[in-house]
Amino acid sequence: MKFKSILFIIIVLFSVEVFTQEKESKQNTTTIYSDFVADENGNRLVDIEVSVQGTSKKTITDFNGRFTIEASIGDVIELSKDGVIINTYVYDGSIEYTVEDVSQYRSSKFKSKTIDQFNIEIDAAIKLKNTQPFKSIEHVEKALKSQTSKRGNTDKIAQAYEVLGDVYVNLKQYDLATDNYTTSLNSKSNNSVKLKLAKAYSYAKKYSESNSILSTILNGKMSSLEKVETYELLGNNYKSLKEFSVSESNYVKALALAKANKFTQKITDLNSKLAEVLTIQGKTSQAKNYLDSAISVSKNQSINKRAITNNSVANQYRDQQNFDKEIELKKETLKELEAANLEEVSVENDAEENISVQQLNLDIGNAYAKKKSFPKAIDYLEKSKNEADKVSDIETKKEAVEQLSELYKNVGDYKKALSNYQEYVALVDVLYKKKEKEIEDAVALSKSLSEKQNRINSLEKDRELNESQYKLYETEQQVTVENYKRQRLIIYSLIGGLLLLLAAIYFMYKSNKQRRLANNLLALKSLRSQMNPHFIFNALNSVNSFIAQNDERSANRYLTEFSTLMRNVLNNSEQDFIPLSKEIELLELYMKLEHARFKDKFDYSINIDENLTINEYQIPPMLLQPYVENAVWHGLRYKEEKGFLKVSFIKKNEESIVIEISDNGIGRTKSKALKTENQQKQQSKGMANIKKRVAILNEMYSDKVDVFIEDLYIDTSGTKVILTLKKE
Structure with missing residues (x-):
């Protein structure tokens, strides 16, 4: 039986076949408990996991829905599918059971209760939204299907579209996320969902829309943490809009709330963000105080959070040209990661890259280079290059070899400078192909998600149509004129069909527009890639002319200036x-x-x-x-x-x-x-x-x-x- 069988209301019937052991005490005796699982129509269900709660005992129903497991009277039996718990009951030796949520158990007898299919699907969607987003979308779709013919279910509809918005945020599909959060809010107003919608707008760089939503929820009912996040997001948005004084004001409010509620991680983050916006405004002395506070608070946090804070603060010292402090903090972070045998620390902020050993070595090398400490810079850049090569981090390796080429030239080692430059040119080509593949994958992902979203939108239209039909039916009960009732039904049906048609046309247009944009981007990359060899060929003709004239000095000078030109052309070619x-x-x-x-x-x-x-x-x-x-x-x-x-x-x-x-x-x-x-x-x-x-x-x-x-x-x-x- 396929998994869709689980979507029916499951009633578990037991026909006891106890392969016997003497029952001296009904409460403590372990028995071989053998039964079967079936749906309300009597169809046997296969591959249902049966386990005894609090133990490692578990089994799976066979092709006939049967199972055998060791259990004692009073044990809680769990039924699950694909890791999602369907329901539970207490084993008491009875011949037949009706399943219900164990939290509702109040006596030795169960009351008949229908399993809510929507809750099963939505719980699975929530569980999988971070690890298996496409599977999560399928569960949301099934949850919405279960509500298509029902009414008065606005809370469930709002929850389903909120989960769908969360999935799209994780996939960085922010336009789809905002659409689904908006649909959720249309079913039920909720300040927590409004905050999520504001975040999605901010991720999509629609800062004005984000601020507009945030201004409406500040005086609403929210948790202390949500208020901190609201002021923090306002600070982020105004910083992106370059309104730094307003950004500073909101960060200060967020920090005050975070301190009052002892939100340690938020205190650290906000100290760092305040320092950044103060530095931009030229208030470096005030910024230093906040940076010191961020470092101080982070010392009591986990190594991951401490690494994130130290790296953020170090980057701000870099912006202030304080390379000694940057090197000190990044060396400290590098030492901790190596001691903990960690290659990378994940950063939740979508705007920042993860912190890795190779990136830290690269940053330290660059800092030494800016201090003109070329031997130390070369040492760290070589480490960065090797570490990046181990984990196939092409982008970091490209930056490392580019810097090494320049530094080896500065110290007079032209052979290594040339070797690294050649490696850099090769990596640029590899990165170009990688970017092409990423574009193709992005187009495929967008197409796949659009198809899934179209199906879900169709379900919502069906639900809205059914809701309209229910309302129409109620109205018809009060109306005695049969002809008028039929006209209303036809009108609503036509409107619903027209809306579905318009929705289909709109999404087809949107899909074609995205595909055309992707094709244009690929064409531009192709044309730019043609410009480089065309330009190199013409420039090398000039070198050939000098060589033909035996003008070695002019040829050398020309090649030096030509290499500088080529470096800049390659840097800009993407x-x-x-x-x-x-x-x-x-x-x-x-x-x-x-x-x-x-x-x-x-x-x-x-x-x-x-x-x-x-x-x-x-x-x-x-x-x-x-x-x-x-x-x-x-x-x-x-x-x-x-x-x-x-x-x-x-x-x-x-x-x-x-x-x-x-x-x-x-x-x-x-x-x-x-x-x-x-x-x-x-x-x-x-x-x-x-x-x-x-x-x-x-x-x-x-x-x-x-x-x-x-x-x-x-x-x-x-x-x-x-x-x-x-x-x-």
Whole structure:
């Protein structure tokens, strides 16, 4: 019999077959107790676990629903399925039992009681929501199915959707979590659920919506811990909104409540958070007092909580440039983890990464590097690299080898610097593939969850429809006109069907939109991966030119600057947008390299409008370089006299800027005429790539980038590229 048989109301009937031992005392004699388990229709149930409470005695019903177990008169017998207790009863030697919750047992006789299938399923869902979330969702769905044809069950519906919201929070599907918490609150208002909804909005970075909910529950009925969490969440939200004084005020209120109620962990966390927000405001002396308090309180906590606190405080000392204190605290944490043989400490906060041995070694190495203590820095970074390799922590290993490459270069060990740099480049490629796999998994997860949520939404619509039908029935009892009753029923049925249809269309649209977004992200990554080898190939042509001219010094200098450029390009290659200031730095370095090769062909300048704040703008990486490359290679290079390349960044209005790339080269028409027949058949890979990237980005970010190319002069000589970039 499958597990779904358990969903029926289980009545346990016993037909005693005692394989006998003499009963001298009915209360103390152990017997071989043999019976069977069946549902209310008499169907035998298999694979039901039967155990004696408080002992290790247990067995499972066979294909005929039978079991045999040692038990004494008065023992409590438990029936369970998949680790979930279905019900219990007291064994007293009777021939037949009717099951009920043992907590209701008041005499030697049981009263007949129906098992609540909803409670069985919802208890299983709660038990599995952290360890087996998909299984938990299935139990919630079964619990809701049990209530589809019932009415007056708003408390149960609210509980089911609250559990579902908890599952989605654990899966980091915050939009689905907020939807289900809202559905729960529609059935029953509850401040605890409102707090969960506010947290889900905060995790989804919807801070205003979160604050709006929190403001409505502050004066409501809550436990002391929930009040602390409410003020703490307000502090977190306002800190993210950069309203630091308001954030500080809420953290202070939360800390006062935590101290009054002796919530030790909260006291530690809030001291650390207050120190962080005070540091941001420049109140470093006050921040130090809170940091000292956090460390002091954490000394009496478990090693996990102490490690989390020490690491958080150490990071704040790092932000204050107090590297000695950072190193001291992180060494202390590292020593404790190694002594306890722990490789990692889990951090509950979704915004922070877990604390690991390899990460601590990396942080200590970086701190020593900032202090210019290169030998110590190298020692810890090598440890980080080795530890990360043991546990396959590619991200940490990549950061470690990148730093090692730089440090070995600083100490003059160029062989190790090159070796680590090559390893870094290889790890970047591995990480890229890993990110691609994560995107595919995320799309698959989203699709799977959407399907499950669609089924659950359908159940809710069915329940609402049934509820409507019940209300309609009650109304019909008071109405004598039969025709009017039928019209009302038809109208409600049509409305229900229309709502279901609209819901299905909406979720199909939402699913297609998510799939299109995922495809665009994959396309962008693919195009960016094509830009790197295209750029490297063109740059290496310049190196080859110097080598051909036997200009060893220029080739060495060019390679050094080229390696710096490549490092920055690789660092930016995983991002859709980078700060405009970084793109300008890359552009300056690239133009410097091209000018080194073609000194007699052109000069250049980069002009930035004095009214322009470049840090306010984001730009796709490597967007400008192909246009500059075209200007040099197809315009200025063929010019007989010395030409000029000019790049200007001009503020157009408060929301956008204009970037002009102009050259007085031979122009597009003449450049095309100089190409061979084979070259004319080939389209520029760089320019085609840029067009595709711009098209995808404009689709995703509402026409953020606009590009226009025209001849600079009337005689078609010279070229001007006009690129408009929006702030948001």
